[in-house]
Amino acid sequence: DAKTTQPTSMDCAEGRAANLPCNHSTISGNEYVYWYRQIHSQGPQYIIHGLKNNETNEMASLIITEDRKSSTLILPHATLRDTAVYYCIVRFTGANSKLTFGKGITLSVRP
Amino acid sequence: NAGVMQNPRHLVRRRGQEARLRCSPMKGHSHVYWYRQLPEEGLKFMVYLQKENIIDESGMPKERFSAEFPKEGPSILRIQQVVRGDSAAYFCASSFEQGGTLGAFFGQGTRLTVV
Numbered sequence: 325d326a327k328t329t330q331p332t333s334m335d336c337a338e339g340r341a342a343n344l345p346c347n348h349s350t351i352s353g354n355e356y357v358y359w360y361r362q363i364h365s366q367g368p369q370y371i372i373h374g375l376k377n378n379e380t381n382e383m384a385s386l387i388i389t390e391d392r393k394s395s396t397l398i399l400p401h402a403t404l405r406d407t408a409v410y411y412c413i414v415r416f417t418g419a420n421s422k423l424t425f426g427k428g429i430t431l432s433v434r435p
Numbered sequence: 436n437a438g439v440m441q442n443p444r445h446l447v448r449r450r451g452q453e454a455r456l457r458c459s460p461m462k463g464h465s466h467v468y469w470y471r472q473l474p475e476e477g478l479k480f481m482v483y484l485q486k487e488n489i490i491d492e493s494g495m496p497k498e499r500f501s502a503e504f505p506k507e508g509p510s511i512l513r514i515q516q517v518v519r520g521d522s523a524a525y526f527c528a529s530s531f532e533q534g535g536t537l538g539a540f541f542g543q544g545t546r547l548t549v550v
Contacts, residue, residue: 358538367526367541423539425478
């Protein structure tokens, strides 16, 4: 699996959009971008995933650049409960594919 | 994610005892992954199992640790002769298919404390 690079931490104000960047410059054609988050030592929670098109669900939006070398997770209206470690993971869709977690980015939402 | 059930949620063992951690995957899922998270560290992959088969155990310690996923019943992560360094949160995840585009869904973990 290709590696990803994320900032160590960021913060945003409650109610504002949180834009979490991720670099994956060595991503290959059959690798998807996944985002998970972990709220204070709970089990990781799936957020969203995509291949090359932008994706949106009830939790977030995922914007993937045209060259697929980077992506941004957008939480449109951050709340205090969104404070968590967010993991950007690149995973291929073949046999024995597993999620490999890096250090993630710690998002702190302030009142 | 409530669908993946892990028990017990908390487990205390004395050094030298055995720890058995159980994981029931989401309904319809036949692939299970185990991860370990040491205090203040990231999630580390341990083992990937399909029903009755170990697919990838590259992250499992060579000794004292074993995992199984029988045809019937939950997946079991077994740690023999526990030591203080085994104290960690152990997370299980399940997925519907091998290598599919759908991600894996995690349980709430078992927190093992070795005293």
